[in-house]
Amino acid sequence: MTLALALCVAACLVVNVALGAIAIHPWAVVGVIGDHLGVGVGGVATLEEDAVIWQIRMPRALLALLVGAGLGIAGAALQGIFRNPLADPGLIGISGGASVGAAAGIVLGVGALGATALPLLAAVGGVVAAGVVYALARHEGRTDVVTLLLTGLAVNAIGAAAVGYLTFAADEDQLQDIVFWMLGSLGGATWETVRVVLPFVLAGLVGIPLFARALNLLTLGEREAAHLGVSTERTRLVLILLCALCAGGAVAAAGVISFIGLIVPHLVRLAAGPDHHVVLPASALGGAALLLLADLGARTLVVPQEMPLGILTGLLGGPFFLWLLHRNRREHGDWG
């Protein structure tokens, strides 16, 4: 499953890079990537194609891959922590908190402090929001979905208000930055962006799977997990931090891209069962593949315009979420 998904991600990457205003033969894409990695594979590309691929499309595709993987794995982990299949970095407020952090960063001009300052601030915003939602939505070791979603809604609303105020307070250039970024787009991707986001997403991709066993046990309940030897408090804290880093980094780079963290783990569970040893890596890979495809759609569906990525994932994710709620209610007789 994981191997098949990895191949799928590679294929999506090549297709994403190949298609666009100038279509390039996929084999030539493989050739260019091979060239730059010092491996002699694939076809031959012209210098112009090489520049388009390596300077423009490749960083963007890699950023899509990182952001998708980060959101996918964070979603899978959050669903495990909250013991609830409806948790998602966007719905429960992490993305909202992160966007406040990022917008504040833009307005305060923290970019001058170094390229990592902005994603770091976004991650801090994510952690704070997650902490608030977590503290408010839990009652006696259980998380009630309605409370969870409503708390997320409220935190997102507060976040939106804060971002709104920051937009108001921003000057012309900052305003453009904020708006561009809020719509959720990978359009600004450069190798620099990729380098900055990489450690954040990597923290999640490496750190979160270490908790696969604990997440499996947590699905039984917190007390039950503790009885089976999980230090639940520490586990939850570290996991939420990792998710916030991961999702916060993704938000800082690409704006609020909703539903990836919700849809992907679900599809993975449907296909491969609930074991987090599989669900976590597969959600990362699935998220990467889905976002690569979504970004391809965003770039090519309304040529020569570009559709903001957040709109596209919202269009896909909204109906999926409705279907999920419907199914959940039919099977369990309630919203939880």
Add this chain to the structure above:
Amino acid sequence: MIPAALEAVDLSHRIGVRTLVDGVDLTVRCGEVVGLVGPNGAGKSTLLGLLAGDLSPSAGEVRLGGAPLRGRSARSLARARAVLPQRTVLRFGFTAREVVAMGRSPHGRGVAGLGARDHDVVDAQMRRADVAELAGRRFPTLSGGEAARVNLARVLAQETPVLLLDEPTAALDLRHQELVMDLVRELAGEGAAVVVVLHDLNLAAAHCDRIGLMREGRLVACAPPWEALTRARVGEVFDQDVVVTRHPARDRPLVVAAPGVSG
């Protein structure tokens, strides 16, 4: 003297002004089944939570295998005692066998999965709890009684010297109530120390070595069935007039409610 597997020393638990468990002393030895009975809200589950280490006592202490509970890691506790909760809600579609296999996790080393011995233990305990045929079923689709027995198999798979069971028979039909309590006896025969919260006095009378009666947070008595379940004591603890007679098929007390309310 058989060593004490689990001891509570002057154990109390208070929340605000309410005292849920009040100065309980209890010693459970290896090979012994101790039943806890009492009216609703008497503090049975709270006492079990204190014994399990879920709750920190306001006063007194719990000793597990001679060493105080406080300060021990979750993992070291998980190898020393297993806890069966009243009810487990699982929203993710793990199979019954996967749930039972989770019981092996305290014995795992690093990130390695289950070994051959772990799989043997899982299969054996599933047969013991009469859930072998449910192995491939998704846990959320099980009936209450089936889920309760799968959970019991999970607790058994933990292979701990101390077992704390919170109403293991509550969701079960008559046959499975007997099956589970026989199993509890069998485990004690193998050297386990078992504390089991029960609602059914006669189930406790038939299968426990000693019965602890709780009322308003206090352990009123803890004695063998014939001594614990006297008409006067049961009447006082439950505030209900009862008749105590002899079980027609076993030398154990049989308690039934008498018409009318005492006092």
